[in-house]
Amino acid sequence: MKTLKSLSALALTGALTLSAAAVSAETIKIGVSYPTPTHAWAAGMNWHAEQAEKRLEALYPDIDLILINSPDPNAQASALEDLVSVHKIDALVVLPFESEPLTDPVLNVKKTGALITVVDRGLSQPGIEDIYVAGNNPELGRVSAVYMKGRLKSGDNIVVLRGIPTIIDNERFDAFMAEMEGTGINILDHKHANWNRDDGFEVMQDFLSRFPDIDAVWAQDDDIAIGVVAALKQAGRDGDGMFVVGGAGMKETIKAIMDGNTLVPVDVLYPPSMIATAMDVTVAAFKSNGPVAGRYILGATLITQENAASFYFPDSPF
Amino acid sequence: MSDVTAETTPKDKRMRFDIKTAGPAIALTLLCIIGFLLNPAFLSEGNLTNLLTRSAFIGIIAVGATFVITAGGIDLSVGSMAAAIAGVMIIIMNAAMETMGPGLATVLLGGGCSILLGLGAGWINGVLTTKGKIEAFIVTLGTMGIYRSLVTYFADGGTLSLDFAIRGTYRPVYYGSVLGLPAPVWVFIAVSICGWLLMNRTAFGRYCTAIGSNESVARYSAIKVDRIKTLTYVIQGLCVSLATIIYVPRLGSASASTGVMWELEAIAAVIIGGTVLKGGYGRIGGTILGALILTTIGNILNFTDLISNYLNGTMQGLIIIIAVWLQRGDWGKAKASKS
Numbered sequence: 001m002k003t004l005k006s007l008s009a010l011a012l013t014g015a016l017t018l019s020a021a022a023v024s025a026e027t028i029k030i031g032v033s034y035p036t037p038t039h040a041w042a043a044g045m046n047w048h049a050e051q052a053e054k055r056l057e058a059l060y061p062d063i064d065l066i067l068i069n070s071p072d073p074n075a076q077a078s079a080l081e082d083l084v085s086v087h088k089i090d091a092l093v094v095l096p097f098e099s100e101p102l103t104d105p106v107l108n109v110k111k112t113g114a115l116i117t118v119v120d121r122g123l124s125q126p127g128i129e130d131i132y133v134a135g136n137n138p139e140l141g142r143v144s145a146v147y148m149k150g151r152l153k154s155g156d157n158i159v160v161l162r163g164i165p166t167i168i169d170n171e172r173f174d175a176f177m178a179e180m181e182g183t184g185i186n187i188l189d190h191k192h193a194n195w196n197r198d199d200g201f202e203v204m205q206d207f208l209s210r211f212p213d214i215d216a217v218w219a220q221d222d223d224i225a226i227g228v229v230a231a232l233k234q235a236g237r238d239g240d241g242m243f244v245v246g247g248a249g250m251k252e253t254i255k256a257i258m259d260g261n262t263l264v265p266v267d268v269l270y271p272p273s274m275i276a277t278a279m280d281v282t283v284a285a286f287k288s289n290g291p292v293a294g295r296y297i298l299g300a301t302l303i304t305q306e307n308a309a310s311f312y313f314p315d316s317p318f
Numbered sequence: 319m320s321d322v323t324a325e326t327t328p329k330d331k332r333m334r335f336d337i338k339t340a341g342p343a344i345a346l347t348l349l350c351i352i353g354f355l356l357n358p359a360f361l362s363e364g365n366l367t368n369l370l371t372r373s374a375f376i377g378i379i380a381v382g383a384t385f386v387i388t389a390g391g392i393d394l395s396v397g398s399m400a401a402a403i404a405g406v407m408i409i410i411m412n413a414a415m416e417t418m419g420p421g422l423a424t425v426l427l428g429g430g431c432s433i434l435l436g437l438g439a440g441w442i443n444g445v446l447t448t449k450g451k452i453e454a455f456i457v458t459l460g461t462m463g464i465y466r467s468l469v470t471y472f473a474d475g476g477t478l479s480l481d482f483a484i485r486g487t488y489r490p491v492y493y494g495s496v497l498g499l500p501a502p503v504w505v506f507i508a509v510s511i512c513g514w515l516l517m518n519r520t521a522f523g524r525y526c527t528a529i530g531s532n533e534s535v536a537r538y539s540a541i542k543v544d545r546i547k548t549l550t551y552v553i554q555g556l557c558v559s560l561a562t563i564i565y566v567p568r569l570g571s572a573s574a575s576t577g578v579m580w581e582l583e584a585i586a587a588v589i590i591g592g593t594v595l596k597g598g599y600g601r602i603g604g605t606i607l608g609a610l611i612l613t614t615i616g617n618i619l620n621f622t623d624l625i626s627n628y629l630n631g632t633m634q635g636l637i638i639i640i641a642v643w644l645q646r647g648d649w650g651k652a653k654a655s656k657s
Binding site: 037038039040042043044046162165189190191192196197198201202203205206207208209210223226227230234235252317318 | 617
């Protein structure tokens with residue numbers, strides 16, 4: 001009895017797989033895999049991915065985008081296996097949780113003949129991906145430095161709040177310091193505020209107690225900048241031309257820039273919408289008559305009051 | 319066990335008690351001297367106020383944790399609970415804005431809801447531990463995950479922000495000060511005094527100690543063990559909600575990264591203060607010093623660039639271990655008193 005049941009179950013799954021294969025002969029299936037949003041930036045990415053799915057599927061009826069998010073690298077590796085075995089994907093857009101543990105799983109997807117698009121975090125072996133879409137971390141540091149040195153003069157003092165100690169943070173910080181070199185602007189100190197509002201608030205409070213004369217703050221990130229602004233206002237040191245430069249492109253920050261905020265007058269873009277760019281390029285690989293394979297490094301645009309409106313998405317969680 | 323048995327010999331008791339009392343205080347004094355030597359601005363009025371205000375969150379939560387730990391339990395859910403309560407408070411206050419306006423009533427409603435949620439969440443932890451007969455570690459590990467994901471869900475993965483109009487009314491709860499001391503410090507002082515009285519001057523405090531030392535003996539002594547243990551979690555919940563009420567006006571937002579690691583900081587503050595992790599001995603005064611020590615370490619590290627940023631965790635770990643060693647160390651005369 002038991003064997004019969006499992007046999008019929010097997011037959012059923014077989015039939016299902018067959019029919020799935022038959023369908024996939026007509027539609028182009030693209031798997032999109034990224035980490036489960038646990039912080040605001042990733043939630044913004046999730047929102048932009050869903051928007052792009054709706055838009056692209058409405059535009060091309062024969063394109064089927066399958067969005068999967070995973071809570072950890074292991075789950076993401078399993079998700080990639082499922083995308084191949086269950087959905088028989090023709091292309092994969094992946095933002096790897098971590099480079100090292102996901103290199104092999106992505107390589108396995110590539111072996112099935114699928115087109116591979118990697119977003120933001122590179123894999124640890126070169127040449128696996130056909131398309132690479134990423135933000136530009138060193139450029140974010142450099143653009144911030146160019147803006148700040150444009151507004152400051154030699155002898156002015158700034159403090160720097162850094163993110164979580166990672167490669168991303170180092171790239172941004174090193175490029176910032178390189179651009180600042182030789183300007184005569186003193187970088188009093190730099191501490192990690194972990195891309196977190198509370199840490200930004202506390203580190204800035206301590207900087208304010210420690211240094212009586214600060215002219216500007218590079219907070220590197222919009223969340224940190226919110227904490228920094230609260231600390232500046234608490235200490236009553238938000239006047240006298242003091243300004244804070246964040247980064248990423250949080251909607252509240254961009255709205256404030258549109259409204260002419262002087263304390264946080266600009267923002268440097270590191271857009272969560274890059275996943276949508278990656279999905280567009282991947283679809284173009286099937287639909288465009290031009291070649292699309294290659295590396296797409298997005299600009300770290302300086303967002304000012306003039307151009308802010310084009311980076312403002314009021315419905316996104318970020 | 320050694321601590322409990324040691325107290326039966328009067329001579330030993332006095333010796334140990336002195337060291338235990340002095341340990342956290344010595345550590346804190348040393349830290350303050352180091353801070354001052356590194357940068358005299360450390361002892362400036364502004365910085366000391368910042369330090370005390372900052373300690374209030376962990377300190378208030380740690381007072382509650384002292385009861386839970388003294389009664390032999392543990393609560394890992396406090397950080398997530400604070401984030402979830404903060405999230406719900408913000409949602410409720412934003413919703414009440416339309417009917418009640420941005421006035422005091424809305425803020426009081428938010429505060430009231432926070433206290434109800436805290437009591438409820440603590441009660442759930444307590445009942446699952448006592449009536450459900452599940453280990454406190456597992457229960458609170460579970461609720462930790464639940465509350466953390468709830469706040470992520472409420473915020474749609476992003477950040478919940480309090481309406482700017484309400485912030486104006488609510489702001490003084492964090493930024494305002496009375497008689498030169500910031501409001502959060504007053505709350506911290508009030509919670510500390512209530513906690514100290516409850517622990518040292520009431521039957522409830524003695525029951526907590528008795529249950530933590532030996533639950534079976536406490537049961538045979540007609541102590542309502544389940545009720546007392548549940549109450550410790552309810553007190554913990556109340557402390558978390560008070561901490562949340564003063565936390566929300568600081569930045570007016572809550573997200574998945576709110577209150578991360580607060581549970582470990584609270585437990586560390588309790589243990590640095592001299593309370594025994596396996597229960598049976600609790601010191602509210604020590605807990606308060608423990609919370610101050612933890613905040614001071616972070617503050618000093620921000621005041622110097624002598625130590626690489628990457629080694630912050632190392633310094634914190636070393637100081638925590640040294641602070642506990644100062645009171646647990648046998649100081650050469652151990653063998654006689656160790657049973």
